[in-house]
Amino acid sequence: MLRRLSADDKRFKTVRFTSGLNLLVARTTPVSHATDSRNGAGKSSLIELLHFLLGGGADAKQVAAHPALRRTAFTLCLDWPGITEPLSVSRSGADAKQVTVRPGLARQDASPGLFPVSAAPDAQVMPVSEWKALIERHLFGLKGNHQGVSGRSLLAFLMRRIRDNGFNEPVRSVARQPEAKATPNLAYLLGLDFTLAARYQEIAAKKATRDQLKKAVDDPVWGKVIGKTADLRGEIAVRSSRITELQGKISAFRVVPQYEELQDRADELARRIQDLGTRDVIDRRNLDHLEKAVAEAVDPEVRYLEQAYGELGVALPAATLRTFDEVRAFHAAVVRNRRTYLGAEIEAARQSLAKRREERARLDTELSAVLRELSEGGALDRLTALQKLLAQEEAKLGALRHRLEVAQTVEASSREIEAARLDLEREVEADLRERQRQVDQAIVLFNGLVSRLYGDDQSYLYIGPGKYSLKIEPKVSRDASHGIHKMAIFCFDLTMAVIAHREHRGPDFLVHDSHIFDGVDDRQLARALEVAAEIMDAEGMQYLVTINEDDLDKARRRNFTADPYVIEPMLTDSSDDGGLFGFRFER
Secondary structure, three states: EEEEEEOOOOOOEEEEEOOEEEEEEOOOOOOOOOOHHHHOOHHHHHHHHHHHOOOOOOOOHHHHHHHOOOEEEEEEEOOOOOOHHHEEEEEOOOOOOOOEOOOOOOOOOOOOOOOOOOOOOOOEEEEHHHHHHHHHHHHHHOHHHHOOEEEHHHHHHHHHOOHOOOOOOOEOOOOOOOHHHHHHHHHHHHOHHHHHHHHHHHHHHHHHHHHHHHHHHOOOHHHHHOOOOHHHHHHHHHHHHHHHHHHHHHHHHHHOOHHHHHHHHHHHHHHHHHHHHHHHHHHHHHHHHHHHHHHHOOOOOOOHHHHHHHHHHOOOOOOHHHHHHHHHHHHHHHHHHHHHHHHHHHHHHHHHHHHHHHHHHHHHHHHHHHHHHHHHHHHHHHHHHHHHHHHHHHHHHHHHHHHHHHHHHHHHHHHHHHHHHHHHHHHHHHHHOOOOOOHHHHHHHHHHHHHHHOOOOOOOOEEEOOOOOEEEEEEOOOOHHHHHHHHHHHHHHHHHHHHHHHOOOOOOOOEEEEHHHOOOOOHHHHHHEEEEEEEEHOOEEEEEEEEHHHHHHHHOOOOOOOOHOOOOEEEEEEOOOOOOOOOOOOO
């Protein structure tokens, strides 16, 4: 459950929540002016802050990102699975990429060390992405791969926002949200197979691609680029025949004997030139090694031994010194012989390089003459022209085949998409039969709520396979007035929240903005609050709703006892410090 919403700005009015029904009231005062509006009291801002602290984005529309508030650190205390003390999470608009939780969750989490712990022993700083992952795992029980379902999308249904037009339709939390994207989240909360619901998104994506391609084909300009399947098949057949004919001519191409001899001679000359180049590389490498060896061949020096022994106080006999001279002379002779040998090798390598250079020049001249003679004879030109034409035709054939694939995709994808859709419908139908208990639970609960508000036994929750999404649709057999539409959302959200909590698929709280009661009849307003209070007590849950004082007075006149459920603070609109933030600022 939610326990407390506070801020490090003393002007902010701390909101303390209780179990069961919570009414946060915005009222006018005796000194209110006609121009005052309870829309500035902060009711919707409260829900924005809850979203912000539970991992919501920090875009320009988020109240915490306002220049007057972005330096303020807001804190939400709530119950957390697995720990006895309330968990607090803090976040500011100035540092919106991370949150601070107390106590640190790494100690209690099933995977110790998964998240970095801050220096404070009782606090933990983590990126918002990791905080959202914790919310998914612990508040919603999401584990492993849950494509199509996210904690943020689930919270958007349990805490609808007026800025997202969340009260326009029961099955959408955001205006113009595709049903195929919304229903996996609804299916998860209701205990249905969300993976089947998510597969509708794949079909929707394929259909969108197919529609775009179809528009291109039907376009007068792009249609000529892509073409029709039948036309392209005809062009491909003609082009393939032409390529076969060219390949036959090239295979059968023969030149007169003298040209064949010249071609053989040209091939031989080219091979010899290549061989000379390879041998040059080897000789140059050897020459480099020989020149380095000459540089390293130096005379030995042994006189240092006499000095070394003298410093040690040892006199060498003359016979010994003579031996040293003989050794040095021997080594000097070895070095001279090595230099002579290396010099001869270097000279031989240089002569070989020079001879091959002359040979290569002669062969290059002869090869040029042979190629010129072949070219002047015309045979080489004709063969080259045929080969070039063949390459061009093959490239055109490849482009035609690619266009055929696109055209076939456009023409055949419609049938494939329809077949996949029908298969998915059958799978969904079979799965719903297997989950009849969950389906019945949702239908009965929704019907019971509507019946208590309107005495209508004909209302129900439709759940079944649709054409492009799993269909989850509240059916209320009443006039489609604005107020009845809002009460249909109220009953639907209450149904989702209760079932999700029962099956450990969601938290134990539901939050509604005061817009849920716009246009609602006095009797239905009072009954809705009574029903919410009873169900919250029975299920051990929490329902937080912001409400205008005049709406609450309507419920009181219908014998609803509101006082036990009104929480502090009482928000007002008549003074600068009467709103949630304790001061006024322009949104």
